Amino acid sequence: MCCVLKAGRLLDAETTHNCLHLPARRILRNCTKMLFWPFSKMGLSGCMFSGISLFFFMHFAVTSGFLVEEKALVLMTNYPLIDGHNDVALQLRILHDNRLSKIDLHNISKVATDINRLRAGHVGGQMYAAYVICTAQEKDAVRLTLEQIDVIHRMCSEYPEFELVTTSHALRSSKKIACLISVEGGHSIDSSLAALRMFYRLGVRSMALTHTCNTPWAESSSEIYTFYPRDNNSLTHFGKAVVKEMNRLGMMIDMSHSSWDTARAVLQTSQAPVIFSHSSAFTVCNHRRNVPDDLLQALKENKGLIMVNLYSGFVACGAKGNISIAADHFDHIKNVIGAESIGIGGDYDGAAEFPEGLEDVSKYPALIQELLHRNWSEAELAGVLRLNFLRVFEQVEKVRDELKGTLPVELS
Numbered sequence: 001m002c003c004v005l006k007a008g009r010l011l012d013a014e015t016t017h018n019c020l021h022l023p024a025r026r027i028l029r030n031c032t033k034m035l036f037w038p039f040s041k042m043g044l045s046g047c048m049f050s051g052i053s054l055f056f057f058m059h060f061a062v063t064s065g066f067l068v069e070e071k072a073l074v075l076m077t078n079y080p081l082i083d084g085h086n087d088v089a090l091q092l093r094i095l096h097d098n099r100l101s102k103i104d105l106h107n108i109s110k111v112a113t114d115i116n117r118l119r120a121g122h123v124g125g126q127m128y129a130a131y132v133i134c135t136a137q138e139k140d141a142v143r144l145t146l147e148q149i150d151v152i153h154r155m156c157s158e159y160p161e162f163e164l165v166t167t168s169h170a171l172r173s174s175k176k177i178a179c180l181i182s183v184e185g186g187h188s189i190d191s192s193l194a195a196l197r198m199f200y201r202l203g204v205r206s207m208a209l210t211h212t213c214n215t216p217w218a219e220s221s222s223e224i225y226t227f228y229p230r231d232n233n234s235l236t237h238f239g240k241a242v243v244k245e246m247n248r249l250g251m252m253i254d255m256s257h258s259s260w261d262t263a264r265a266v267l268q269t270s271q272a273p274v275i276f277s278h279s280s281a282f283t284v285c286n287h288r289r290n291v292p293d294d295l296l297q298a299l300k301e302n303k304g305l306i307m308v309n310l311y312s313g314f315v316a317c318g319a320k321g322n323i324s325i326a327a328d329h330f331d332h333i334k335n336v337i338g339a340e341s342i343g344i345g346g347d348y349d350g351a352a353e354f355p356e357g358l359e360d361v362s363k364y365p366a367l368i369q370e371l372l373h374r375n376w377s378e379a380e381l382a383g384v385l386r387l388n389f390l391r392v393f394e395q396v397e398k399v400r401d402e403l404k405g406t407l408p409v410e411l412s
């Protein structure tokens with residue numbers, strides 16, 4: 001039929017454009033022949049035949065989902081995904097003690113992320129979490145975090161398919177799988193702004209203020225741990241200093257895992273846009289890790305970003321769920337604050353169960369297909385895939401540049 005099918009997969013937008021217009025061109029050529037050589041073999045019947053063929057081809061394409069499938073791949077080829085959250089570095093520690101020499105990152109068993117699947121999923125940028133467990137707080141959290149930053153550095157420098165980036169410009173122009181480093185949980189800095197600054201120098205460009213534990217200065221959405229019980233004190237004076245120092249450094253403030261009160265306090269304090277790197281819509285699934293509509297509104301005013309988490313527990317509230325329920329979160333957030341505030345933060349390898357059809361990082365195109373089926377425009381999806389994140393990152397850097405004359409905060 002078409003060269004798209006012959007090739008087995010789509011190569012680029014131009015190819016598709018040419019392929020999809022092939023039948024139309026043939027008709028035009030045939031009809032031109034008919035006009036100028038009315039007595040030729042082609043004639044009216046040939047033109048009608050071609051027209052009917054085109055009708056059935058288009059009908060088949062639309063009804064089979066063929067066009068949407070190809071459209072999603074073209075879109076993701078032109079706008080490779082920048083995903084907000086991935087925990088494969090944690091799995092490298094748990095399963096392999098961070099010994100990269102023992103494994104091939106192209107194909108790793110028992111995880112949801114490897115190079116082959118990132119490629120299949122059209123991932124062009126990934127924020128990798130340097131996460132350490134809350135029980136390391138005030139013990140060896142800083143060392144363990146350094147080790148996780150180290151393994152991300154090694155992963156992204158020892159394989160030519162990866163490239164570690166620390167600026168929005170490098171992220172935008174990378175032709176590889178760009179790696180960004182985020183620290184997941186303020187317990188990793190051990191209440192030290194100097195440690196925060198050194199993490200920045202090691203390439204960290206985002207930090208979640210909490211994980212599932214309160215820190216001495218910020219409140220978690222979780223009550224798993226009883227560390228630092230807080231009462232109407234969601235972000236302390238020191239917590240606000242952390243936010244200001246992150247603004248000054250040019251580090252994205254991640255409010256996923258923080259309590260809603262902490263998030264509200266951050267939104268009142270931060271000069272730069274902030275992100276939820278892996279959270280979904282509370283209205284669709286009532287989980288405290290998700291974001292309620294009033295907070296979404298405040299996020300919109302901040303020009304920040306919510307990167308939708310695909311974990312079943314946050315998407316389908318305990319059930320396994322499917323692509324449709326995941327897409328419901330995107331639809332809801334779009335209805336409340338618009339598509340320009342949305343990204344994707346899959347949370348692969350940080351959570352156990354994912355909706356049917358979204359089991360690993362190779363499955364992102366299926367999500368984009370679903371959103372195309374729901375009449376999301378290509379411009380909206382280009383934003384969701386990468387442009388919205390790039391805009392926020394650039395703005396965070398702009399605020400950093402504006403604060404250039406500001407001295408580091410000296411508070412302990």
Ligand SMILES: [Zn+2]
Binds near residue numbers: 184257278350
């Ligand atoms: Zn998380």
